[in-house]
Amino acid sequence: MSDKNSSSIKNFLNDAGNRALIFQVVLLAVVVFVGYYLFTNLQANLANQGISTGFAFLNQPAGFPVLIHLIEYTEANTYGRAFVVALINTVVISLMGIALATIIGVVMGLARLSNNWLVARLATVYVETLRNIPLLLQMFFWYFAVLATLPIPKNSIIFGDFFLNKRGIYSPNPITQDGFGIVIAGFILSIIASIALVVWAKKRQTRTGLWFPAYWASFGTIIGITFLALVVSGFPIEFDLPQKSRFNVTGGMVLPPEFVAVLVALSTYTGAFIAEIVRAGILSVNWGQTEAARSLGLKDSLTQRLIVLPQALRVIIPPLTSQFLNLAKNSSLGAAIAYPELVAVVMGTTLNQTGQAIENIGLCMLVYGTLSLSISMFMNWYNKKMSLIER
Amino acid sequence: MTNTNMARAQLAQGEEAIIEFNDVNKWYGDFHVLKNINFSIKKGERIVVCGPSGSGKSTMTRCINRLEEHQKGTILVDGVEMNDNLKNIEAIRKDVGMVFQHFNLFPHLSILENLTLAPIWVRKMPKKQAEEMAMHYLERVKIANQALKYPGQLSGGQQQRVAIARGLCMQPRIMLFDEPTSALDPEMIKEVLDVMVQLAEEGMTMVCVTHEMGFAKTVADRVVFMDAGEIVEANKPNEFFDNPQHDRTQMFLSQILNH
């Protein structure tokens, strides 16, 4: 519908749509201008001072070591590879932290609701203490407290081929030999078998009404068949055993204390937040639901599993997502206790050697942005799935 | 005759009692909510419980399937004593269906799943058979066509009927109703009462807390009137309405019938 007097500017300005349009155009112009202004200044400043730009440095040798690398890495590798190593470290600690924090959070959240007074109180103390102390301090605590209580390598605590000392937990490192293919085949077979088992169990329930502990059974199947394959192929694995050497334990696989401390700090800290979310979620499920389930004769464990938790999840998931994001971002504090994650390697060492702040910080932000986005996309998908079932 | 004596008299008459309250007392903290309840219900009997708000009607009903614990006296359901023994409680709960005032349907499950949940998990019934049975009861309450919807998509009256069907799916020997119509509008009340009347006519043991006096008059074998945690009066409906023994009952009836 056009206004008959739209020729007059006043009318034009009074039109709601036009006003919004003008405002938005101005806003866009401001944003673009500010962006352009900053960018040109940056270019001028960088050129003035002869600071190198671009990502060419990623192909140059890094020259520094990285303590924890899940892919092959030596000082002779490039900055690019160091970046990937750090990226993997960040992703690994984030995902493991998320898994562990979720477990801790759920356990503590349930503990806070326990009808054992003492347990509930202890869980409250746990939550209130860890939530209210800066994470950095907690990282220091875990790192230095872990180190303080462990023995020096000479006096390692030894369980068979496992060593525990200030340098970490050492375990045998499996190295595959010829014939390992059989084991892999056996493993795949066992997975197929266990899927079949689950399907069969479901069918049988539909026919006879009897439940079969299919998940435990398939777990057993997988272990059993794989083990059988191992025996048949004559154990085609050799273990690189850790051994005491002059300073350290060498060989084997090692879990360094930095990793343990960061993981523990991140997951206990975030776990405290998750505990509160879980508690609120469970409390949000009407008590009537529990009563109804009970009066149908469901056991308390089944009541929780079939009735309360599925409903609580709806309330839990959105804030849980934020906590996951926080955990991923907080992993950047690992730099303070020698965990070589992204901030340590890229914003720390690489930036210091190349002096290219813009590129390095840009890389970091990009990674964190992508990681956050992936986590929230996954959680949104999961959330949608849960709410679809409901309605 | 004190109330207690009178109630006991009822007990003496009962043969084949399926529910027995013996000197049951219950406290919430310091608050004495059930006082010396002595009462027994015969197999197939239909009991309507009424009384002012807060008199302990819900509490008494919920003691029957031990949603509440009592602290003194004994409750026997089908000859089994209700105590801390989990096995007993589970066994009894299988035999006792309950319909709540607020339905308490499981919102995350479809109507059919709401109904088959207990038969499959508790009675270990084959899924197929459970579903057939569920459809049977849904037809009984005339909403078989809604089986695949979710509770949030049904009207109040429909939901309440699902709740009744859910209770029936356990094929219980006793049904407990706690004010099953008070959250509904008049039209829906009628729907639900119709279903209950039908059930009653089939001879199921029923305990029903309600203030629908029409229902009480039509189907109840006995009407129990409670106040302040005690059973004040329990009698056949016509006796109860026409000739209440206690002044308390009279007062209550005058209020409720004038409404």
Added chain:
Amino acid sequence: MTNTNMARAQLAQGEEAIIEFNDVNKWYGDFHVLKNINFSIKKGERIVVCGPSGSGKSTMTRCINRLEEHQKGTILVDGVEMNDNLKNIEAIRKDVGMVFQHFNLFPHLSILENLTLAPIWVRKMPKKQAEEMAMHYLERVKIANQALKYPGQLSGGQQQRVAIARGLCMQPRIMLFDEPTSALDPEMIKEVLDVMVQLAEEGMTMVCVTHEMGFAKTVADRVVFMDAGEIVEANKPNEFFDNPQHDRTQMFLSQILNH
């Protein structure tokens, strides 16, 4: 005579039309919610709108003060066309009071503040004067003594009366009521209708969506019946009730009067 023609006939009669719908069409997405509405309301007229749920009554009413936008046709209120022009909309909203079904009182403001908000900020009235006027209208609806309470502290009927007073405080020339009594219990319905009848008697232009047929009979100049986004019939109350032209209207009336 088709509905459209008939409604147009009404338009032809009107002199001094204060609200005019010309071929108004509105869609929600793909859903055609108002279809070719042609209708005009004279100054001082009192219109009751009724019709089945979802027929577009609220939508039509809300188009009058442009809480909803229409996509085709023109709506003239007091000679001003309702379009994107903000000045026009603001001007019209000053002249049109609205009372919502759910009251929509501002819970964080006291009753008095609820009433004076618009006069002070929109009409730029001195606070003192606004308060005097507010008290005047509160007296009109007989709750002047509640002026300093908060909405949450009033009963439903009282809240609805505050909502009416709030609408009046703008001293509007037109009042819109969207099912002002449907959230209330019978006792409160009476309170609110009494107030509305009084207002009607003072000659304010009123558009009222309601199913209170008693009210329609007593005060309406015309009754409009809508279905599926169309005006099916619009007529004087006695004609409308005693001699409905359309079979759709007849069916609807039979339902509503039997209830």
Added chain:
Amino acid sequence: MAIEFKPSPSLPPPVNSVGAVAWVRHNLLSSPLNVFLTLFSFYILYLLIPPVIEWGIVGATFSGASKADCTGDGACWAFVGVYFEQFMYGLYPSEETWRINLTLILLVILLGTYAVKTVNKLYLSLVILVVYPVIAYFLFSGGVFGLEVVETSLWGGLFLTTLLGVVGIVASFPLGVLLALGRQSKMPIAKSVCIVFIETIRAVPLITILFMASVMIPLFLPEGMNFNKLLRVLIGITLFSAAYMAEVIRGGLQAIPKGQYEAADAMGLTYWQSMILVILPQALKLVIPGIVNTFIGLFKDTTLVYIVGMFDLLGRIQAATHDANWLGMTIEGYAFAGFIYWAACFGMSRYSMRIERKLETGHKRN
């Protein structure tokens, strides 16, 4: 003929259902699992509590002027005693610290006047939000009324921590409101700008933002143009918490029923009038707990400024542990820092719970 009904007297519950015995039975020993959990909990308490008490209280030294005064059996709190002033005020000249104290007292007095019924709350809020910060600024930095100038680089300790936290939250608040409104708006460009801003900021760690603020901003400005580092860090923190605040406030806005918007529209209020008079007061009230949570998070996060070379409480404590006379006091220092942060955050979270409870009744009343 009717029998009179006298309710039987209420009896006290049986002993085994109330009192200590029942409490223990019910709360600690109600099932085998519970018995196990109880014993396990006692064991954990046994492991934790005695050593902490032994170290922190029994064996600790509370006063002294040097490390030699500490017995070494437990914590050496004398260290905290000697450095207390630095921990509180940083390097702020000690003869000038009265200025910080005065500012604080002034705030307490101003907040106290909220309780006085006759005071106009609106004007008081204006004074606190507009006049007070100006006064505080001049008191802190000096340079007027003969007050000695105190460089911001000397500001530190708990004072700096609090300053960062308070300014961050107060300044981020209006920005958060704008962002939240923008994100809710129907204008596509405005909306996308807000979303991009909020989501970008929320996706990156605070450290990177602080790093940008503390050392990189000048690269983006024309040569020679620069401003105070503290100010830049404050801007970084403000932008960071504004993004979080915006999401909290958006939650509140979404919780307001549509009818409120419509009623405001129907009365002829303009967009800003209806926001300020009707919607925001309700929305903000709803999200006070969320706002307090953001504040707690921010307060803890300010520890990160130590990574960019500012000496907040934690930074000062770390610096103090470098003192050649007090080497080896790291644990005491960190324990002290932990305690201060814990006390502040715990206090805030309790306070927010109280507000929550108070509002709950308020909500029902309204």
Added chain:
Amino acid sequence: ATLDDVKAKGFIQCGVSQGVPGFSNADVNGNWTGIDVDACRATAAAIFGDAQAVKFTPLSAKERFTALQSGEIDMLSRNTTWTYTRDTSLGLDFTAVNFYDGQGFMARKDLGVESALDLDGATVCTEQGTTTELNMADFFRKHKMNYVPVIVQKADEALAAYASGRCDVFTTDKSGLAAHRSKLADPSAHVILAETISKEPLGPVVRHGDNQWKDIVTWAMFVQVNAEEMGISSKNVAKIKSESNDPGIRRLLGAEGNMGESLGLGADWAYNIIAEVGNYGEVFERNVGPNTPVGLPRGINNLWTEGGVMYAPPVR
């Protein structure tokens, strides 16, 4: 230009470390001292005739270069090693060397290590973002030795990790090793190994492209070395200025001509440096010399005439 900015501000903004005793460290009252601090003070004395006209920005190793690049600070004097890459690609210029250092190792005595070449398989703690990290890597690679690097964000936490037994050795510049050792609970239980595995010429840094400013910072340092060589100290500088007949000395102290002009400074720029800050020997003795807690021998940092490598171009 930086000089104009600095003159306009009235002080120099100088980036220093967050606390390395003897190099730059703030005491309880916030007064900064140390060799690196004195480099800034000398520059200030040259420009303003006031060694106090400096403001200090404590920086971590990570931020230091970015802070200088961005103009956050006017000069960086933070025991920073002069290396090829840093000089050429960071947009920075090194000026002069105020301390010749070299990287070394510290190990627990009971480990029985005598030489750095015994360290095969050792775990090594160090601070992140420094040349130390790289030298360490080069050293172990060169000698084909294995090692485990524990690289901590800040020196203090690195030392704490070493102290708690996480590492066998701690590595950093030798000047720092002594200071760090003194922080340990039982300093005598640790040895500093004899080897020096790298060259670490430390000195002030300025932004690339402002040659006048670079000259000022450079020559402020050279003046101090020349003064020591000529036997001029803060104690006798006034006397020498009025009494000396040596034309070289007279030119330097501004008693004759105006040497400062070409730097954009006053005639008494060098005089002020020596009077307020002292000659290089004084600076060394005052901050890190054998009589200070840091207790470093003069060693390689002695004048070339005394067997060291301190050699400054002549002022003429």
